[in-house]
Amino acid sequence: xxxxxxxxxxxxxxxxxxxxxxxxxxxxxxxxxxxxxxxxxxxxxxxxxxxxxxxxxxxxxxxxxxxxxxxxxxxxxxxxxxxxxxxxxxxxxxxxxxxxxxxxxxxxxxxxxxxxxxxxxxxxxxxxxxxxxxxxxxxxxxxxxxxxxxxxxxxxxxxxxxxxxxxxxxxxxxxxxxxxxxxxxxxxxxxxxxxxxxxxxxxxxxxxxxxxxxxxxxxxxxxxxxxxxxxxxxxxxxxxxxxxxxxxxxxxxxxxxxxxxxxxxxxxxxxxxxxxxxxxxxxxxxxxxxxxxxxxxxxxxxxxxxxxxxxxxxxxxxxxxxxxxxxxxxxxxxxxxxxxxxxxxxxxxxxxxxxxxxxxxxxxxxxxxxxxxxxxxxxxxxxxxxxxxxxxxxxxxxxxxxxxxxxxxxxxxxxxxxxxxxxxxxxxxxxxxxxxxxxxxxxxxxxxxxxxxxxxxxxxxxxxxxxxxxxxxxxxxxxxxxxxxxxxxxxxxxxxxxxxxxxxxxxxxxxxxxxxxxxxxxxxxxxxxxxxxxxxxxxxxxxxxxxxxxxxxxxxxxxxxxxxxxxxxxxxxxxxxxxxxxxxxxxxxxxxxxxxxxxxxxxxxxxxxxxxxxxxxxxxxxxxxxxxxxxxxxxxxxxxxxxxxxxxxxxxxxxxxxxxxxxxxxxxxxxxxxxxxxxxxxxxxxxxxxxxxxxxxxxxxxxxxxxxxxxxxxxxxxxxxxxxxxxx
Ligand code: C2E
Ligand code: MG
Ligand code: MG
Numbered sequence: 001x002x003x004x005x006x007x008x009x010x011x012x013x014x015x016x017x018x019x020x021x022x023x024x025x026x027x028x029x030x031x032x033x034x035x036x037x038x039x040x041x042x043x044x045x046x047x048x049x050x051x052x053x054x055x056x057x058x059x060x061x062x063x064x065x066x067x068x069x070x071x072x073x074x075x076x077x078x079x080x081x082x083x084x085x086x087x088x089x090x091x092x093x094x095x096x097x098x099x100x101x102x103x104x105x106x107x108x109x110x111x112x113x114x115x116x117x118x119x120x121x122x123x124x125x126x127x128x129x130x131x132x133x134x135x136x137x138x139x140x141x142x143x144x145x146x147x148x149x150x151x152x153x154x155x156x157x158x159x160x161x162x163x164x165x166x167x168x169x170x171x172x173x174x175x176x177x178x179x180x181x182x183x184x185x186x187x188x189x190x191x192x193x194x195x196x197x198x199x200x201x202x203x204x205x206x207x208x209x210x211x212x213x214x215x216x217x218x219x220x221x222x223x224x225x226x227x228x229x230x231x232x233x234x235x236x237x238x239x240x241x242x243x244x245x246x247x248x249x250x251x252x253x254x255x256x257x258x259x260x261x262x263x264x265x266x267x268x269x270x271x272x273x274x275x276x277x278x279x280x281x282x283x284x285x286x287x288x289x290x291x292x293x294x295x296x297x298x299x300x301x302x303x304x305x306x307x308x309x310x311x312x313x314x315x316x317x318x319x320x321x322x323x324x325x326x327x328x329x330x331x332x333x334x335x336x337x338x339x340x341x342x343x344x345x346x347x348x349x350x351x352x353x354x355x356x357x358x359x360x361x362x363x364x365x366x367x368x369x370x371x372x373x374x375x376x377x378x379x380x381x382x383x384x385x386x387x388x389x390x391x392x393x394x395x396x397x398x399x400x401x402x403x404x405x406x407x408x409x410x411x412x413x414x415x416x417x418x419x420x421x422x423x424x425x426x427x428x429x430x431x432x433x434x435x436x437x438x439x440x441x442x443x444x445x446x447x448x449x450x451x452x453x454x455x456x457x458x459x460x461x462x463x464x465x466x467x468x469x470x471x472x473x474x475x476x477x478x479x480x481x482x483x484x485x486x487x488x489x490x491x492x493x494x495x496x497x498x499x500x501x502x503x504x505x506x507x508x509x510x511x512x513x514x515x516x517x518x519x520x521x522x523x524x525x526x527x528x529x530x531x532x533x534x535x536x537x538x539x540x541x542x543x544x545x546x547x548x549x550x551x552x553x554x555x556x557x558x559x560x561x562x563x564x565x566x567x568x569x570x571x572x573x574x575x576x577x578x579x580x581x582x583x584x585x586x587x588x589x590x591x592x593x594x595x596x597x598x599x600x601x602x603x604x605x606x607x608x609x610x611x612x613x614x615x616x617x618x619x620x621x622x623x624x625x626x627x628x629x630x631x632x633x634x635x636x637x638x639x640x641x642x643x644x645x646x647x648x649x650x651x652x653x654x655x656x657x658x659x660x661x662x663x664x665x666x667x668x669x670x671x672x673x674x675x676x677x678x679x680x681x682x683x684x685x686x687x688x689x690x691x692x693x694x695x696x697x698x699x700x701x702x703x704x705x706x707x708x709x710x711x712x713x714x715x716x717x718x719x720x721x722x723x724x725x726x727x728x
Contacts, residue, residue, distance in 0.1 A: 019045075019065075020043075020044040020045065020065045020135065021044070021045050021046075021062075021063065021064045021065055021066075022039050022044055022045070022046045022064065022065065022066045022067070022131070023046075023047055023048075023049065023055060023059060023068070024036055024039075024046055024047070024048045024049070024067075024068045024069075025048075025050075025051075025052060025054075025055035025067065025068070025069040025070060025081060026069075026070045026097070027050050027051065027070060027072075027073055027074050028070070029048075029050065031120075032048040033048065035048075035122070035127070038124050038128070039128075039131070042131075050074075051073055051074060051075045051076075052073040052075050052076035052077075052078075052081050053075050053076070055067070055069065055073075055081060056081060056084055056085075059085065059088075059090075059092070060088075064092060065092075065138065066092070066094075066095065066115075066131065066134060066138075067081070067085065067092060067093070067094040067095070068094075068095050068118075069081045069082065069094055069096055069097065070098065071096055071097070071098035071099075071105060071109065072099075078096045078097075078109065079096075079105075079108055079109055081094065082094050082096065082112040082114045083113070086112060086113035091138070091141065093115035093116075093134045093137070093138050094114050094115055095114065095115055095116045095117070095118055096109040096114045096116070096117050096118070097118050097119075097122065098117070098118075098119060099119070099120040099121075105117075106119075115134045115137065115138075116130050116133070116134050118130055162182045163182050163183040163184070164183075165182060165184060165277075166280070167184065167277045167278060167279045167280070168181065168182065168184045168185050168188055168189075168234075168246070168277070168278040168280075169181070169182045169184070169275075169276070169277055170182070170185075170201070170275075170276050170277075170278070171273060171275050171276070172201050172217075172273060172274040172275075173273055174273060175200070176200055176221075176274070177198055177199060177200050177201070178196050178197055178198065178199055178200075178201055180197075181193045181196050181197070187238070188234075188236065188238065188280055189204065189236045189238065189244070190236060190237035191204075191237075201213070201217060201276075202214055202217065204234050204235060205232055205233070205234060205235065206232075206233035206234060206235050206242070206243040208233065209233045212230070212232070213232055216228060216230050216250065217250070217274075220250050220252060220274055227249060227250060227251035227252075228249070228250050228251075229248065230247075230248055231245060231246070231247055231248070231281070232245075232246055232248045232278070233245050233246070234246050234278065239282070244280055244282040245280070245281050245282045246278040246280055246281065246282075247278070247279045247281050248276060248277070248278040248279075249276060249278075250274055250275075251274065251275050252273070252274055253273045253274060253275050298371070298372040300350055300353060300354065300372070301353065301354055301357040301372050303357055303361075303370055303371055303372045304369060304370075304372075305372065305373075306371060306373050306379070309369060309371035309373075310431045312369045312381060313329065313369075313381055313431040313435070314431050316381060316383055317424060317429060317430070317431065317434075320383070320384065320425070321425075321429075325383070325384035326384060326385050326386070326425070327381065327383035327384050327385055327423070327424050328380075328381075328382040328385055328390075328391045328394075328423050329379065329380070329381060329382075329422045329423075329424070329434040329438045330380040330381075330382060330391065330394070330395070330419050330421050331377070331380075331419065331420045331422075331435070331438035331439050331441070331442040332377070332378040332379070332380060332398070332417045332419050332442075333376060333377050333418050333419075333442055333446065334356065334376035334415055334416075335416045335417065335418055335446070335450035335451065337349070337415070340408075340413070340602075344409075348409070352406050352408065352413070352415075353372075353375075353376065355406055356402070356415070356417075357370065359402060359404075360378060360380070360398055360402075362401055363397040363398045363401055364380070364382075364394075367383055368380065368381060368382050369381040379435065379438070380394075382394055388421075388423070391421055391423075395419055395421075398417065399416070399417070399451060402415055402416060402417055416450040416451030418442060418445045418446040418448075418452055419442060419445055419452075419453035420437075420438045420440065420441030420444065420445050420453065420454055420455075420456065421438060421441055421453060421454070421455045421456065422434045422436075422437035422438040422441060422456045423455070437456040437460075437461075440460045440463075440464040441453075441454045441455055441456040441457075441460060443467070443526070444460055444463075446526075467526075470520055470523045471523050471527050473509075474520060474523060474524060474529050475529065477507060477509075478529060478532055478533060478536070482507060482508045482509065482510070483505060483507055483508065483533070483536060483537075484506050484709065485503045485505060485506070485537065485540050485544070485709075486505075486506055486707035486708055486710075487501040487502065487503055487504070487558075487707060487708055487709075487713045488501060488502045488504060488700055488705060488706065488707040488708070489501050489555070489700065489704055489705050489708075489713075489716075490502060490559070490678055490698050490699070490700040491699060491700075491704055492697065492698055493688070493691065493692050493696060493697065493698060493699055494697070498555050498556075498717070499555070499556055499557070500556055500557040500558060500559055500591060500698075501555050501557075501558055501559065501713065502558075502559035502560075502700065503537060503540075503558055503559065503560050503561070504561075505521075505533070505537055507519070507520055524563075525563055525565055528565060530565050530566070531565060531566055531569065534562065534563055535575070535579070537560060537561075538560060538576065538579045539579050539583070541558050541590075542579055542580055542582070542583035542585045543583055544558075544710050544714075545558050545590075546583045546584055547714075548714065549585075551714075551718070553714070553718050553720075554589075555717065557588075557589050557590065557591050557619065558589060558590055559592075559593050559621060560590060560591070560592055560593065561593045561623065562592045562593060562594050562598075564594075564595075564597065564598045567606055567610075573613060576613065576618075577616055586617070587617030587618045588617045588618075588619065590618050590619065591621050591641065591642060592613065592618055592619065592620050593621045593622075593623040593644065594610070594620065594621070594622060595622070595623050596622060596624075596625070607637045607638060611637070614638050614639045619641040619642065620638070620641055620642070621642035621643070621644055622642070622643050623644045623646075624644065624646040624680075625643045625644055625645055625646060625666060626645065626646050626649060626662065636673075640673070640675060641675065641676055642675060642676040642678055643666065643669070643670045643673075643675050643676070643677050643678070644677075644678045644679075645663060645666050645677065645679045645680060645696070646680060647680045647681020647701070649662055649663045649666065650663070650679050650680065650681045650682055650683075650691070650701070651681060651683070651687075653690045653691075654684060654686050654687065660690075663694070664694060667694045667696055671695065676698065677696045677698065678697070678698040679696050679698070679699045679700070680700050680701060682699040682700065682701030682702075682704070683701055683702050683703050684703065685703070687703070688703060
């Protein structure tokens, strides 16, 4: 802001200021001196020169505020001095003093740029008055210049601030046409400001927001309308979406808030004009949208997550209730997907999951929702349906889509999904109930093996509760080490010697006593608790075997049952071997018992890990041989040492003669492959006789001994006792 101060005082100060220097160029020495003393008396400093050349020389080197020059000098005219001073471009006032009476001389002097003309003889007061006048003029010019400079600077500053504002700043006339807009518009919207002047403001607004913009602009024309802030999308060629989002502020320009505008702007007289600021909030909005999206979606597949699924399910229930419709909630789970993680790594497994989600989505209708819960689990909201057949049809479509092998590094991979279905309204009328019941049904679906499904039934719930109960208890039991191992001898039929023992897990339940594995192994397998449990079994078996070796009573080998889930661990083989090393147990004395279903889903992975074990010396036995999916092919893929004939065949020996052919065939396969054969579950003398006749090498069963606690077995081994039946 420019401060004018007190005008009168400033002028006096300037003219009384001793720093005012006046040069008198006058060849009449006396006259020059008397003028000089007059000026000095007036408070100024005055110097004299007798010739034009001397005067101009002095002016070229010294600063003066005023020149008094005689028109007739010996070397040149006063006019000439005025011309030279003007030509030098200095803004130095020159007063021409002359005895000339002709008006021409005065006019010419003034034309040449003299500040004033004073005639001789000089009247002192008149001269002083004229000098003051000229000095005041000069002072005013200087002040004006510096004011002008300040104004320019201030204008440049405001211009700079406006043009470099991060916001778009604009003014509108009463018809809401743009009268001013700053440079920011070019950068934000890709439109030159000149092209916008005179155009309606709504032209800038993105089509979908125009109606709202018109409303706001109409409103703001009402008198006394307070400033408004609205969020508007403005069309932008700078953004791939075609718009950017702005928080736009509109304020009417009133007399009160524009009185400082100088010079007056057209809107001051033309009524309801407006000033506005549009702030680009696109990035903030997008960041918020991104965050909201990620709170509700799964990052890997982009599918809704559990939270969003729950919300949509809530809406579906409300709608279905109103329209009396039925719909299904389907819980899908990929069978044995964890093996893909451990075999191929997370990056490739994630890629497969993305493909799975895409394939499932292809089977859905517009209103259906597919959500990813975790890992390989999906929830599907299938609406509306007429009957269970509609759900069956969707599940079949999904099964077909998944049937096409997935490729991982040129390896085709076959995957199946199991499903559990809960229907609205019969299986629940809240999101929680439907999701939970679909999950319970899934558990039953999976029991039937891979690629199957089940619809929820009330009876499943009690079973699920029991399972959940066991799961919690199992977890605690592992922490509290409530387990123990029993060992069942395996003896040689021919020489009656003990060949090995099988380690069998028991849960020493605080309330229910000793529980057999059949009561909890299933839950342990499903929940993955089998992995820490198996680790304990291996460690404990190795510890006892080492103890028996040190006592010199050890059986030649210990059989350990291996869960398929253990093989899913990427570090399985190393962990297994390090347990043996830790207890100093030779690998040859451990026989791992596996069942054939270990090979169903991922034979390649199972074969490779088991081969690794055999290379390190561990023996492999096929347990419950003949009861499950059988492929003799894998028997040749790595060295198997033992076939264990399942007890169901052994028990048939007494009852059904037709079964003899099966057991005979199994024994001959074993012989053909050069394998050790152990018959399990031998309970009677007749079974023993038959097996001996057929050339079976070993037996295991209650006839010899029930599984014994470690201490009991130890006593038994220490006595070197033979089972009574064999002694007979
Ligand atoms: P399996 O490996 O086939 O074990 C043999 C089962 O048959 C044992 O049942 C054993 O007590 C029983 N058995 C042996 N001889 C006779 C007999 O003469 N008559 C009758 N009726 N049964 C006999 P158990 O101990 O209840 O184990 C059941 C299954 O649990 C085992 O079958 C095995 O698959 C699993 N299991 C046991 N311990 C473990 C373990 O540590 N890890 C894993 N993953 N599974 C285990
Ligand atoms: Mg076994
Ligand atoms: Mg068995």
